[in-house]
Amino acid sequence: MSGLRDRMNRLRGSGGSEQAVENADVAARVMDEQAAIVQEIEEDIEQLSPKWKELGVGLQTNETGQFLLRKIVYPLHHRHGTHTLAELELVADKLGAFHPGQTQGAMANRIMFLDLETTGLGVGAGNVPFMVGLAYQADEGIIVEQAVIRHPAEERAMLAYLSEKLSDYTYLATYNGKTFDWPVMQNRFILNGFNRKMWQPLHLDFLHPARSIWRNTLISCKLSHVEEERLGITRHDDVPGSLAPQLYFEFLATGEPMTLEGVFRHNETDMLSLVSLAIRFGHLLGDMEGATFESPDLPEEMVRTGLWLEKMGRYKLPDVLFEGALRSDSPAPAALLMLAARDKKAGNWVRAVVLWQKVIILSSQAYGSFAIEACTELAMYYEHKLKDFKTALQYAREALEHMRSHPLQRRDAKKSAELEALRKRITRLTGKAERHGLL
Structure with missing residues (x-):
C-alpha cells in the first residue's frame, strides 16, 4: 500500500505541473494511471482473507x-x-x-x-x-x-x-x-x-x-x-x-x-x-404412496398423524392409522381419548362410549388423569343423551375417586376448578336421581 501511495503522490505532482496541463497526451496518461492505481487499491481492500x-x-x-x-x-x-x-x-x-x-x-x-x-x-x-x-x-x-x-x-x-x-x-x-x-x-x-x-x-x-x-x-x-x-x-x-x-x-x-x-x-x-x-x-x-419409510407405529403418534391429515383435507391414510392404533397390543389412553373426542364430534356415540370405557379399564395409577376424563365424558353422555341419571352419577363418583387418588393434581388451579365442577355435577345428578326414584 505504501508503494501505491508513493506512485499516487508522484503522479499528482506531474499532473499538477504546467507542462502536463499543456500536454494532452501526458494528462491522459496521468489520468489512466491514477485510475489504475485506485482500482488496485480497491481490489487490495476487497480481497478476502x-x-x-x-x-x-x-x-x-x-x-x-x-x-x-x-x-x-x-x-x-x-x-x-x-x-x-x-x-x-x-x-x-x-x-x-x-x-x-x-x-x-x-x-x-x-x-x-x-x-x-x-x-x-x-x-x-x-x-x-x-x-x-x-x-x-x-x-x-x-x-x-x-x-x-x-x-x-x-x-x-x-x-x-x-x-x-x-x-x-x-x-x-x-x-x-x-x-x-x-x-x-x-x-x-x-x-x-x-x-x-x-x-x-x-x-x-x-x-x-x-x-x-x-x-x-x-x-x-x-x-x-x-x-x-x-x-x-x-x-x-x-x-x-x-x-x-x-x-x-x-x-x-x-x-x-x-x-x-x-x-x-x-x-x-x-x-x-x-x-x-x-x-x-x-x-x-400423499397417503405414503412411493414412500420408502414406515408409517407411524406408536398408537398416539398414529392418531395424531391421522387427525392432522384430516385437518389438511386428507382422509384415506387417517382411517388406516386409526384402525392401527385400535388394534395395537398396547393402546395408549391418550390416543383412545383423542379418537373418542373425534367420534363424539362426528356423532358416533357408540364407538365413543366403547373407547371411554376402554380408557377406564386401561387406566392405572399412572394414567389416573385419563380415567377422570373418560368417566366425566361418560357421566355427561348418560345424563344428557340417555337421561340415565343413576349411571351418570356412578361415573361422576368414579371420576371423583380417581381425582382424590391423585392429590397432587388438586394443587393446580385448573384441576381445582375441575374438582369443584365435578362435585357440583354429583350434587345435581344426586338430586335428579332422587326425584326419579332411582336412589
Missing part, C-alpha cells in the same frame, strides 16, 4: 455494496438421513395442502427454504440476521446459500440480494418461520427501505404439523430432536443455534473467520433438514 476461502465463502458485490456469500450444491441423489433430496420433486405438489385455496399445487423449484442465525431471540428492530440460510432446487440439485454480513454496513447489500432472489419463488418453507424468521426479515426489509416491493410468499411452516404429530411422543419438537428421532439425521460436533449470537460477537471482536465455521455447518444442516422435513410431510399428505 484466505481463511474465508477455506470456508468456501466469496465476496458478493451489487450496486448497494458488498457482503459475503457461501454456496454449496448438493446433487439430488444426496441422502440426508432417511430421505434423498430427489424425493422433493415427487411430493412437492402435496405440500399445496397447506394452502387449500390455491388452484395449483406447489412445485419443487418454486419453494424457498429459509433459516436465520441472528444476534438475538426477539423479532424487534434490534435483532439482526447476520447469516441468512437459503435452500432451493435447481437443475444441478439442491443449492444451499448462506449470506453473511461482516458488519452492519453490509446488511443493505445483503437485503438487496435477498429481495431480488426471493421474488422468484412462490412458497416459503421454514421451521417456526411464521413467528420468528419471516417477521425478523420483514422488519429488516422495512428498516432498510425495501418494503415497497416486499415479497409476499405462501408460507409452509413445518413447526405446526411437527407439534401436532410429535408433541407427546418426542422429548422436544426442536428441529434437532425431530431430525434425529424421525428423520434419521445425526449431527456430529454441532454448534447449538443458541451459541450462534455469542460466536458472531466474538467474530466481530477478533475478525477471525474460523470463529463462524461451526455456525456455517449448523445452518447448512438446518437447511438440508428443512428439505427432508418437507419430504416427510409431503409423503404423509
